[in-house]
Amino acid sequence: MSKRVHIESYGCQMNFSDSEIVASILAKDGYTLVDKAEEADLVLLNTCSIRDKAEQTVLNRIDGLNHLKGRNPDLRVGVLGCMAERMREDLLEKKKLVDLVVGPDAYRTLPTLLDEVEGGQKAVNVLLSREETYAEIEPVRLGSNGVTAFVTIMRGCDNMCAFCVVPFTRGRERSRDPDTIVDECRQLVAQGYREVTLLGQNVDSYRWNVDGRGAVKDPTVPVTDFADLLERVAGVSPLLRVRYSTSHPKDMTDKVLAVMARHPNICKYIHLPVQSGSSAVLQRMNRGYDRAWYLARIAAIRRHMPDCAISTDLITGFCGETEEEHRDTLSLMEAVRYDMAYMFKYSERPRTLAARKYADDVPDDVKGRRLQEVIDLQMKHAGERNRRHVGQVQEVLIEGVSKRSEAHLFGRNSQNAVVIVARHHAGTELKPGDLVLARIVSGTSGSLQGEVTEVVARRPEAMAVAP
Numbered sequence: 237m238s239k240r241v242h243i244e245s246y247g248c249q250m251n252f253s254d255s256e257i258v259a260s261i262l263a264k265d266g267y268t269l270v271d272k273a274e275e276a277d278l279v280l281l282n283t284c285s286i287r288d289k290a291e292q293t294v295l296n297r298i299d300g301l302n303h304l305k306g307r308n309p310d311l312r313v314g315v316l317g318c319m320a321e322r323m324r325e326d327l328l329e330k331k332k333l334v335d336l337v338v339g340p341d342a343y344r345t346l347p348t349l350l351d352e353v354e355g356g357q358k359a360v361n362v363l364l365s366r367e368e369t370y371a372e373i374e375p376v377r378l379g380s381n382g383v384t385a386f387v388t389i390m391r392g393c394d395n396m397c398a399f400c401v402v403p404f405t406r407g408r409e410r411s412r413d414p415d416t417i418v419d420e421c422r423q424l425v426a427q428g429y430r431e432v433t434l435l436g437q438n439v440d441s442y443r444w445n446v447d448g449r450g451a452v453k454d455p456t457v458p459v460t461d462f463a464d465l466l467e468r469v470a471g472v473s474p475l476l477r478v479r480y481s482t483s484h485p486k487d488m489t490d491k492v493l494a495v496m497a498r499h500p501n502i503c504k505y506i507h508l509p510v511q512s513g514s515s516a517v518l519q520r521m522n523r524g525y526d527r528a529w530y531l532a533r534i535a536a537i538r539r540h541m542p543d544c545a546i547s548t549d550l551i552t553g554f555c556g557e558t559e560e561e562h563r564d565t566l567s568l569m570e571a572v573r574y575d576m577a578y579m580f581k582y583s584e585r586p587r588t589l590a591a592r593k594y595a596d597d598v599p600d601d602v603k604g605r606r607l608q609e610v611i612d613l614q615m616k617h618a619g620e621r622n623r624r625h626v627g628q629v630q631e632v633l634i635e636g637v638s639k640r641s642e643a644h645l646f647g648r649n650s651q652n653a654v655v656i657v658a659r660h661h662a663g664t665e666l667k668p669g670d671l672v673l674a675r676i677v678s679g680t681s682g683s684l685q686g687e688v689t690e691v692v693a694r695r696p697e698a699m700a701v702a703p
């Protein structure tokens with residue numbers, strides 16, 4: 237009988253994408269994927285270390301799984317991803333919480349490590365790599381709607397933001413061979429997928445065929461930067477929508493904005509984390525830009541694409557943040573008016589620059605109060621921004637059934653706003669993967685209501701790919 241594995245992913249999109257690579261490696265090793273931990277011989281948690289809370293969630297889940305082991309002594313539990321790097325000792329050696337610990341660059345060694353685990357040993361590999369991109373591994377799409385997929389284009393991060401643990405958990409930055417990225421997108425199209433999101437910690441640093449000092453490696457191969465890659469992926473099929481995440485304000489080029497503006501199938505949505513509106517805080521965060529630079533990038537986006545949606549990440553209560561510096565964040569939000577934002581209280585992470593250099597000196601209740609102010613303002617802006625769509629006729633890619641009502645489907649417009657439409661249009665039932673035109677009739681801060689005016693393209697079993 238084949239062995240059964242259950243994989244759970246926590247944290248960012250990159251982790252969900254990595255789990256699909258892990259699933260592929262394990263499928264080749266004879267494992268069958270199952271939906272429930274209760275049905276599995278092996279449970280793998282792909283973990284996140286970005287904030288203390290993320291780690292606590294996983295530690296609680298490990299507790300739960302260790303209870304499950306009481307009922308099923310043959311069950312094995314493994315930790316993958318960022319916590320593997322950060323907490324190997326605690327997980328495996330000191331507290332013996334799990335059987336297996338594997339870092340983000342070591343997934344190819346899973347079959348060997350699992351042999352050791354089956355023999356009753358504990359197994360570990362947390363080596364980081366300068367080369368590993370899993371370039372040619374064909375991911376097994378997990379929990380997929382068959383419509384949208386993630387494609388990882390680079391791994392790691394060289395930026396060293398003072399608050400961030402990622403450079404320690406995911407190692408040095410490296411880009412994936414563009415030919416393998418384009419191939420993966422073509423295959424997705426052939427399987428009926430209609431949208432890809434290109435993923436990287438900092439996609440603007442994507443660079444193929446140059447070495448660490450910027451010199452060309454192989455003169456017979458073209459140098460590919462992120463704008464070039466984006467253009468190649470957009471050329472795979474006019475019916476494939478392209479998104480990407482995440483941009484870095486210090487590296488986002490006008491060349492990328494021009495490519496986005498030129499291609500209707502590249503979605504008009506940019507996630508551009510600002511973190512703080514205060515230049516002094518940004519400097520302590522080691523972000524490499526100040527408030528004026530950031531606002532100039534926003535102006536550049538709006539110049540190239542007046543209808544582009546912009547979202548951000550914000551941290552409240554970073555080391556030394558004064559009330560005035562906090563108000564700078566609120567005023568920057570007023571200046572930009574984000575469509576969407578992910579907002580967090582600062583959480584000190586061991587080994588980071590901030591942990592070594594600055595005191596985590598903003599009291600928790602102050603962090604919390606500032607966070608609430610930021611959230612309240614964002615809610616107001618999101619409502620305003622969403623209402624600007626009302627009256628427009630927009631392309632919406634249907635992704636699934638609405639959570640609230642079986643009679644409705646949900647999809648997204650180019651700006652990444654969720655649009656709810658009726659399931660039936662002119663006597664036909666719409667399905668995930670259909671591309672429709674919808675008139676937006678109302679909007680809240682969370683979603684838009686649309687009325688379908690036309691079906692642009694039904695989800696084909698397979699689509700033609702440009703040669």
Ligand code: 5AD
Pocket residue numbers: 286287399400401509511549550551580581582583584585
């Ligand atoms: N504390 C709080 N938020 C953090 N982020 C990253 N590190 C921390 C931290 N130590 C946030 C940043 C980043 C997002 C992915 O998570 O806003 O952009």
Ligand code: SF4
Pocket residue numbers: 246247248249250251283284285286317318401402405406
């Ligand atoms: Fe979490 Fe960052 Fe790791 Fe993603 S890269 S899983 S956000 S710590």
